[in-house]
Amino acid sequence: MDASRIRAVRRGAVAVVLVCAAVLLGGCSNPATSARKGGPTAQAALPLVANDLQDQYQKVIKEVLPSVVQIQAGQSLGSGVIYDDKGHVVTNAHVVGSEKTFRVTTARSEEPLAASLVYSYPEQDLAVIKLDKVPEGLRPAVFGGSDEVEAGQIVLAMGSPLGLSSSVTQGIVSGTGRTVSEPADDGSPGATIPNMVQTSAAINPGNSGGALVNLDGQVIGIPTLGATDPGVQGGAAPGIGFAIPASMVRTVAGQIIGTGKVTDSGRAALGVTVRTVVDDGYQPAGAAVVTVKAGGPAANAGLKAGDVITRLGDTAVGTTTELAEALAEKKPGEKIKVTYQRSGSRRTAEVTLGEQ
Template identity: 40%
Template sequence: MSDTPDWAARDGADPTRDPSTGDRSGEPREPHRGAPVSPQTAAVFGRPDGVQGSFSQTPSAQPQPQIAAPDPVLAEAFGRPAGTADTLQRDPYATFGRDDDEAEPADPWRDPGSPAQLDAPALSEPEADGPRATGPRMGIRELLFGDRVHWWALATLAIVAVLVGVAGGLIGRWTAEVIPPLNSNTVELDVDDSDAASGDVAKVATAVAPSVVMIEVRTASEGSSGSGFVVDKMGYIVTNNHVISAAANDKEAKLEVVFSDHNRVPARIAGRDVRTDVAVLKVDDVENLTVAKLGDSSKLEIGQPVIAFGAPLGLDRTVTTGIVSAVDRPVPLRPDASSDTDAVINAIQTDAAINPGNSGGPLVDAQGRVIGVNTAIAAAGGGSIGLGFAIPINEAVPISEKLIADGSVTHPQIGVTAATVRNDQVFGARVKDVAAGSPAARAGLKENDVITEFDGRPIEGADELTVAVRMAKIGQEVKYTYWRDGRTFSGTVTPGDD
């Protein structure tokens, strides 16, 4: 063992290390092993291919990092100005942004380069005088007699005052004559207390109004009103079926009639007909009833005056006037939530204002005779637009008599269902179905036949055929015309009852 201590061998000269190479003599040198290098890192930071030892400038076939050209916008914003040197420092003596010929200072005292010369003193303007004290006010005496105002000035003022007064007086007089006063305490209104002659409409209204009634129906959930008119002293009242339909279908409903003198009495349904929208009520123990006079609707002329009575929107004793606009107008009435009426009426059309609540009231002529029963309106928004329809009294009377006698009524029928057809070949009611054994079947009518005339009445649709058949008499032969396969034929049919 050597006498040299261990620390000397570690920190001092190592006898086993070669001084020229630094290697230990007799010991093989192990290669340095570090962390593995990724191919991407080696491609960027490693030696180019074919180079050993130090780096050379020989280009490599491997892709080398490239510096991309700057964005044009960034180059314009942060690049050197055109024509400048490589340095970013600007010439401190440059005059960029300044005018070459600057104006000389206006004040030579402020220009250090101005030559010495004589000039005006610093204070060239005289000082303004101080405020003066206000003198004593001039009175009228000093003005007129103080000899301080020229006489011509006083004369001018006097003339101006006179002119102003005269002009004001003239203008006031003129305005008083041209513009009358707004108020006056001398006016008295003249009243003519002589008896005014009643017109025809007023006379008719006075005569008919006592026979017209308002009908009210109240159920547990709703209430409605309509109109009617007395046709017999026993207390029979004619109205529309759709007016009292809710009372007929609800045993708990309350049905009342209100007369023109505000007498309110209960009513009962004597009979009703959903096919013609006619109904008859009965009131008891009412004395001194005024019965309406009935006319003849077959004698109506287009343009003749008529008067409608009723209680539109619950406003009883309402009277409106108009004319007969048309007759024999087929108007369908379909069932809805408040009525079971399913009818087509052969209506009188009028422009007399008819609104909801007028239904059931009388339509009378200029002599006060009932010629129709107000029934329906055509309205875009629910109110009258001059298109009102009434059931002709000549059709309402026989139905009312049958309802008073039996409580029900039957109607003529031929046993067909039809649809309206209108094309280049024919207008009429096309037969859709013929009931077996019906009058139509016995008359030889077939499906797709088009009925063009019935009992002398032209037929242009299914509603007109319904009206024409209902106006026929049961058991009485009727002539009709029909179209089949491009040809027109005639035949007869005997309506039966429904």
């Protein structure tokens, strides 16, 4: 299943503030308790539990929604999360695009606020912008720990889908540790992002850069991708979305705010540029090396332009995307066997991975 970038929506979309109604869930009472007690007490248990959950939803929404903003980047709209009380806002790199200045609408601002780009890091699809003037009462979000995220946890997605600001949807964490590749604007492979959080909370165009929040009011991820199903007309695969984990958001945003750029990505690299090649049957046959960085990991291991990488460790490589996904599972400094073809001959080399 492919994953497509949740695009920022066009400015023509109506920006309507939604009053978010919490979902009243049924069937949440303890069957054993109901059967044991019976009568009116058992009948009252169901609405009591449902009301408790509804109250928790509304409490989290009131706490976190003021920290989620709408970002206008040129003709497009996306979402962002207030990172600190100095006016820094974290969002997706594909939300800011090539723009340098932005209009930001907070939950409490009647008029959009001016903001400027601090730094964009497309490799992890994250960016930080900063409000030119920090308004009173700005409320930073609380970012949780990604290692505490587990499948089955209830989560809320907050953002501006289709330009509808301050929207909330609910779901669960469907999985963790997903590695997903985005398509670039020209359809070629874009960023490959490891350790993504998969969620069933509805994520639509304009949600990008918003907040995926647990019931403790902590941001556990930045919604970034929605899955597509090539076999379904329209392509959308409802109930499958992905968010960049909060730990990576803190790592990248902290470096950007502290130094103005990403100085330690933690992402492994070979030090090559590659393109996909096909065999005689026009099937993907490997990642052909186009350029090799002088003094880089691949160069030090003897790889040259024209070599075709077919395996990274135990993982077969047929395309540039597969190579990127295999590298996303590795760490800088790790030693890995690279299998490649040169002039029709199969060769191997041990490469000490560098950093992207």
